Amino acid sequence: MAVEKLVNYKQDNRLPLTISKKEARLYLSFIVFAFVALFIGGLMGLLQVLVRSGHFTLPSWIDYYSILTVHGVVLGLVLTTFFIIGFQFALMGKTVGISDRQRRLGWLSFWVMAIGTIMAAITILAGRAAVLYTFYAPLQAHPAFYIGLALVVVGSWIACFVNWHQLAVWKKKHPGEKSPLLAFMVCINMAMWFIATLGVAATVLLQFIPWSLGWTATINVLLSRTLFWYFGHPLVYFWLLPAYMAWYAIIPKIIGGKLFSDSLARLSFILFLFFSIPVGLHHQLTEPGLDSTWKFIQVVLTFMVVIPSLMTAFSMFATFEITGRKKGFGGLFGWLKHLxxxxxxxxxxxxxxxxxxxxxxxxxxxxxxxxxxxxxxxxxxxxxxxxxxxxxxxxxxxxxxxxxxxxxxxxxxxxxxxxxxxxxxxxxxxxxxxxxxxxxxxxxxxxxxxxxxxxxxxxxxxxxxxxxxxxxxxxxxxxxxxxxxxxxxxxxxxxxxxxxxxxxxxxxxxENAEPTPMWLENWKLWIAITIALILFAYTIPIFDVIQNAPPGSPTFDWPIGNS
Known part of the structure; x- marks a missing residue:
């Protein structure tokens, strides 16, 4: 019976849903915002490399570290996050559908993120937030910068809950069936994003905003950096997994082929969820105050992410070769020449x-x-x-x-x-x-x-x-x-x-692929394992950082006055 349902699902999935004009406007709004960010951030990047060449000097009213901050924040956070959420909304709308209520919440997500981005951008351009992409303490920005970042995170959380609800509604209508692959991938990526952003939300809301408002005189620098990198490394995979979605499930169609293995694709995403978050300490290997044993443990966990990466490389080149050979291109590399x-x-x-x-x-x-x-x-x-x-x-x-x-x-x-x-x-x-x-x-x-x-x-x-x-x-x-x-x-x-x-x-x-095991969609198990790995990797280090914190660091106005 279970196999029968899987087969029926395959047949239904060949007729993806139609995206309405109302939906398209929502998805496109995120992507338009991303391309505006691309131009602004790219211009700032150009100015940086010209200055570093030693043959170009910025006007006196432009500070190098402000444009460096704009470049990092606008391209690393704004371009990527807006494009990813717009793309993922489109994938969900195409595979599981979106209701009017979900679409309205999608617009709420967009506007909260947009307002937060504009707030942060204004403070940077005004020279009040030259704190770079990582906004390390003891550099201090204007409170509006941190509040803007918090709004971007909150807006993205709204998108997370919309995507999860979309899949939940679909599963309720299709009991016992595996979810569409792309919808599964989107929800994995959003689960990783939500869990990871809890770290940056905690440091911004509990440390940076009170500190920048003058409510507290000092800040625990090491704790703020540890919470940032708890978020900062899975951020890389939040960028990367949408690209993997396209590689696994869209590129095969473009080249006239088929998905190599649904099961392999789902398993690789589950492994990315496991091993992308509890590894942030490998960005802090040179920092004192963190026990070297826990740094080493997180280095080992970091290397585990090689496994799903190699699985993806194998899957993609298997797709390329199988497609080429089905089209009659033989020889060792004949299939490659005819892509x-x-x-x-x-x-x-x-x-x-x-x-x-x-x-x-x-x-x-x-x-x-x-x-x-x-x-x-x-x-x-x-x-x-x-x-x-x-x-x-x-x-x-x-x-x-x-x-x-x-x-x-x-x-x-x-x-x-x-x-x-x-x-x-x-x-x-x-x-x-x-x-x-x-x-x-x-x-x-x-x-x-x-x-x-x-x-x-x-x-x-x-x-x-x-x-x-x-x-x-x-x-x-x-x-x-x-x-x-x-x-x-x-x-x-x-x-x-x-x-x-x-x-x-x-x-x-x-056609001859093995049915995908239903245990791959055991969401409670995957989230539980992820949380267990995080607690194992971070509980003692963070406890040590808090318990053994040195005197807090006051405001440090380098390279320009920020407060």
Missing amino acids: PWKDVRFLAPFIGMLAFIPGGAGGLINASYQMNSLIHNTIWVTGHFHLTVATTVVLTFFGISYWLIPHLTGRTLTKSINRLGIIQTIFWTVGMTIMSGAMHIQGLLGGPRRSSYSDYGGSEQAAEWGAYQMAQAVGGTILFIGIILMVYIFIKLAFFAPKGNEEFPIAEEE
Whole structure:
């Protein structure tokens, strides 16, 4: 009987739901906000690399650390979070549907997040929140910055509950059936996001806001950093898992293939949920006050995430090979040659996949107890960040945009826009290769991150760094051209492309695939294991940090007055 229901579900899933115009406006609003953030954050990034080259000086009314904060917050938090929530809303609407009440709550999520973002942005641009992306204490921002961040988190929580309710309603109507794969993936990602943001919400609400308002004179710096990185590392996987959703369930359709294994995809997401959160201490390996035993335990847990990453790589290349061979392309690499390289919906995400190979290798170095001491606080880490998030994730998001935006606006991806998209992808790949590569090399030579200084008093090291800083400026300029092209493509797809019906590609599962075990949807078990791992990894370290806290740190007005 259970197998029968699984088979029936497969047949029903070949007829995905239609997205109404009211729904499309909600989903598109998040994505429009994300592309505005892309342009603003990209411009700030361009200014940074020009300053670091040593051949460009900012006007006196612009502070380097303010634009650095804008770049990190707007691209790392705003662009990604808004795009992800809009994309995930679209996936849920397409696979399980959305009610009028859920849609209204979706709009509430959007406006709360938008208001919070604007509040934080105003304080940064006014020079009252030059605290960088990580907003480390004892640097202090205006209270509106922290309140704005809290609103962004609360707004995202509303989206979490809407997505979970959408799946719950669907499951109530389809008892005994496995949930649609994409809906399952979205709810896993939102569960991870909700659990992770409890840490940053706690430090912002209980530490930073009272401190910035003057209600408390000091702040426990180590506790604030520990709670931030409890959130900061799973944030990376919150960015990455939507890209994995596209790789697993959308790219196979685009290349004319089918999903390799529904079970493997679900299991990989469950493992990401387990091993993405209880590992934040590997970002604090050089910080005193944290017991080295717990740092080592979290390093081991960090390396466990390699397992679902390799499962994903195996699944994707199995899909590519099976699809190519079914089409009659033989030989060792014949299937690879005949992938749709001229289709930007495939090309951009595929380059993102390739970038994750060196990006993942760099992540292993960052998380290694010994090697981390070599690259910690160097610009190597910035280069790694741009390989993983700014290449793997962002290129996949661009690939999604080429079909999602015209689908939501009732337009089509034309051949000319597709060609322009390929050019944009090449610009992005070349620019990021030059810039990120130079950052990695300069980092190995000791070049610092989070700093505007390019010469350090004319030292010998500065001369050695000069060529790499200039390469970063060249790569960053090429990247900004890519951003301008992408914004133009977005406007074209949203408002000027010919009217039509662009496909919302969702892959079917292979006909001979084994039925997905129903135990994979044991949500209570997966959440319980996740919480147990978190309690194991964090209870004693946080207790120690609180119990053995040194005298709190007062406000520190560097590099400019922030209070």
